Amino acid sequence: MGDGDEDSSINIYPSREELPPLIAEILDEDEEVVAVAKTDLVGSSYGEEEVVLTNRRLMVLNEKIEICLKLSEIKMASLHSYVNTCVMSIDTIEGPRSLVAFTKARLKAFESLVALINNMAVGKIPYKLLKQHLLSRKELESRRDASSRVLLRLLRALRPAWPLLVTAIAVSVAVRLVGLVPPYLLKILVDEILIPRANIDKLAYVALGLLAVNIVRTILNTINSYLNTRLNVSIANTLRFRVFSKLQELSLSHYDKFTSGSLFSRVVDDVNRIQWFMTGSFAMLFINTSMIAFIGITLVTLSPQLTAIALTPIPVAVLGSTIYRRLASKYYHKLWRRWSKVISVVSDAINGAILIKSFGKEPEIGYKFSESLSEFEKAQLEVFKFEQKIWPAVGFAFTVSNILVWWLGGTQVLEERMTLGSLTAFTSYMWMFYTPIFNLVENVKSMQIAAVAASRIFEILDLDPGIEERPNAKDLCLKGDVEFDNVWFTYDGVHYALKGVSLRLRAGERIGLVGPSGSGKTTLIKLLLHLYEPQVGAIRIDGIDLRDLKTSSLKRQAAIVLQNPVLVDATIAENIALGKEGASPEEIIAAAKAARAHEFIMRLPEAYDTEVGTRGSRLSGGERARIALAAALLKDPRILVLDEPTAALDALTEDEVTEELERLTRGRTTIIIAHRLSTLRFVDRIVVMDKGMVVEEGSHDQLIKREGLYRKLWEAQLRGLVRVNQVSVSGRHAR
Known part of the structure; x- marks a missing residue:
């Protein structure tokens, strides 16, 4: 999607x-x-x-x-x-x-x-x-609204900006109406003063009239610029806030369906396109329509015959605009998808800078970026080729009309059926008449671009959050009983990560969750924390369906430490304090000590006030893991999930943290995901998963006796340790 x-x-x-x-x-x-x-x-x-x-x-x-x-x-x-x-x-x-x-x-x-x-x-x-x-x-x-319906929805979404929008349009119309006065003054100057060389007293009035018009236009343009600036900010902030707020509501399932570049481009680029349309082209729709009406009346009063000729290109322009509006959206959708891919490559290159540089993949990522730019360029050329099939023909029709007006008008002047001043005024007004028509053609282009941008934004705003909290959801103090009842789950509707999982945890029980990579362990945890909804089955805590429990209540009483924790760009103290709103310095330090993080924090120049950098980049993997663990412990959760809690720690620190975890998890419902099975020596039960299903349960000794998957995993780790010892012994003998 x-x-x-x-x-x-x-x-x-x-x-x-x-x-x-x-x-x-x-x-x-x-x-x-x-x-x-x-x-x-x-x-x-x-x-x-x-x-x-x-x-x-x-x-x-x-x-x-x-x-x-x-x-x-x-x-x-x-x-x-x-x-x-x-x-x-x-x-x-x-x-x-x-x-x-x-x-x-x-x-x-x-x-x-x-x-x-x-x-x-x-x-x-x-x-x-x-x-x-x-x-x-x-x-x-397949859901994609017609551009007209999308634009109507957009107007409704921008209701708070309506007063500014209407005022800006009114001022813009006034600017254009004042601009109609100079050609009429020019006609008076030519026909009544310059050619007859008479009425010299009127020359001063014409000059003062031109000066007054310029002063009024300057004032109105200043007001218009101010209003447009206010309107720009209002529209951009309104849309960006709505899209950003919606992204915060969505479950992780929706983030799996969009690339980061696609989401960035919607929040930034698509909002910019709508902003440009609303403050420029949308107002011009009214301005240009008003100008066409006023100037059209003026042209008819000057020469009905020449006005008829001037109007001949209009049907061609209408036909071209209709064809363009019907066909353009598919070209612009493709163009913005290509741009989203460019943004995604940039985002991946920045976020994965360490990985790219450590493997020397700069040329490959450069080639990938160049390829995405080439695809974007091709999409731009496709848009250009499509437009060239329509607009040159429209422009040619206006050129022919202009030539005919000069030819017939010039003939009438020579035959003295029309004054030179009237022809000069007519041609001036004619181009003032054509200009809004040309602008309307451009407005159609801008409108189509804005419609595509708006449809991409509404694609996000229309998404169901994916996490259902029923109307009468409860805010309860949890004990920690957890039950998975015949849970099926798929990320994409095709590949199933969980298949009929049923599992029961007693309050305060500590279980280890093991299995090969891709067996569904992390997916199971994400469902427990209500980050996703299962497609079939139910998850209950203390006998209550997760959907009947307030999300805020669950988040307050459950915590997770991820395998690769990501910290926010703030101080160490602020990252730990994420676990509990309003935590005191003493509580933060106590949590850090419990996670064996206090000592390394105090060795830093600014201790707890040390900035961790983007995603915690200034700390090592083990240090980030201990900060994340401290934040989880500060929460004092009833349900604690640890995803490979010691994977990034050295052997000595792992042993210390494991002993501390044994103490800290007593009385809490705890799920520990681990590939390093030694981490699970204190758990009450081990659950083994494979291919999205629970295949074994029991204690370490029971599972070893069954000769199933757990025993294979255990023996594989033992063989690894034996190989390490053999290498070590061989090295000593060689010396």
Whole structure:
């Protein structure tokens, strides 16, 4: 959602009209097409085949059904990537077989298709659950309002700025109306003073009139500039605050769907585009319309015949604007997506500076940035080419009209059917008439850009927060009983991170959560802290569904220490104090001592007043971990989650912190995620996860006897220690 380009090579839940005719004919009554993916190769030659996944079978079509497999026959779907070709293969009951080939341009589509097949055939994901989330995602991706509706919504959103907007428009119209006076004074000067060489007394009045007009215009322009400055600030602050506030409300699931660059560009660039439109083009819509009306009346009074000629380009301009408005949005959406990618690369390069420099990847990130700029440039050129198909023809129509006016007008002057002053005034007014028309054409461009920017902003504002707190949610003092009841969860609607997890923790119980990387441990914790909502199942604390518990109540009584903690750009004391509002210096120091952080803090030149830098960059990984642990302990939580709490610590400090944790976690419901199993020596129970499921539970001794996954993990760590000892002994003998 949100950022990627539309991929036409896969269609999720296509309508019946979108289905290949052959498939529509053979579907059973209750059979549904889940996805259709198109290849760009047939064998080793360029061509197109269609892979159709239904809720019952998998088919390959190429004018006829080439392959048809029941889902019950499929053991696993997989992709194999070669130089520039990929192959999708299926492991069946009868053995493996290659299904289709395609280029890497279609890889993303077939990755999604393979994930869907494995979820349905191997993972046995409930079909209703899968369908619900796929349809929900498709609806979000396809929802895009027409530009007119988007702009009306934008105006409603900017209601606080209406008084300023109306005043600024009124002053701008007044400026333009005052500007209509000089051409009329010029007509008087030519026809009544210069050509007849008479009425010299009127010359002073004309000069004073021009001076008065300039003084009034200067005053009005100053007022207009002030109002526009106020309006700029008001619009930008209103929109940015709304978008930023919405981002704070959203669950982490939404952050997974957008790149950082996409969110930055919405808060900064898209708001700027709307700001420029509202303070410039939007006001000009009214100004230009007023100018066209007033000047049009003046032109008719000077020469109805020449006015008719001057009006001939208008239908061409209207037609061009209509075509532009209908087609432009797709070009600008693509352009802003490309710009979001540029911002994302910059953001990644800054945030990952240490990683990039340590691996010497500056040339690669430079190439990636250059590539994203090239893609943005191509999108800009596509917009330019599209515009050149419309606006030059419109401009040519105005040029022809102008030439005809001079030709016919000049003829009338020579035949003495029109005065030179009248023709001069007419041509001046004609260009004053054309200018707002040209501006209206430009306004259409600006309006389309603003409509795209507004739709991207409303895409954020329309998001459901993703965290449901029911109307009668309670604020309770928690004991710490935790229950996961048949919890299923997916980040993207396709790949399931948790599959039917059921787990019970007693109040005050300490459990260790172990398993291979990607087994779902951290996801389970995120759900417990209500950072995400499970798609199926329930999570209860003290028998109360999380949705019936106020989020503020949970956050006040639960704490987490992340594996790679990120600190805010503030002092050490302020970072620790995040754990408790209004914490006293004594409480902060006590928490730091409990986390074994006090000693290293006091060795710093400014001790607790030391600035930690962006994301805590001025501290080591172990120091950041101890600061984060101190903040969690300061909270005195009923539920404490520790994600690899000693991973960044040296062996001596790990031993000290582990002993301290054993003391500090007594009486608290504690979940410790650990790959280093020695950290779990004091826990009451160990829970083992694999592939999104709980596969084992028990004490260390019980799990060792079962010879399951836990024993494999334990023996792997022991072998590592044995290898270290052997290397150490060999080194001593060598010396």
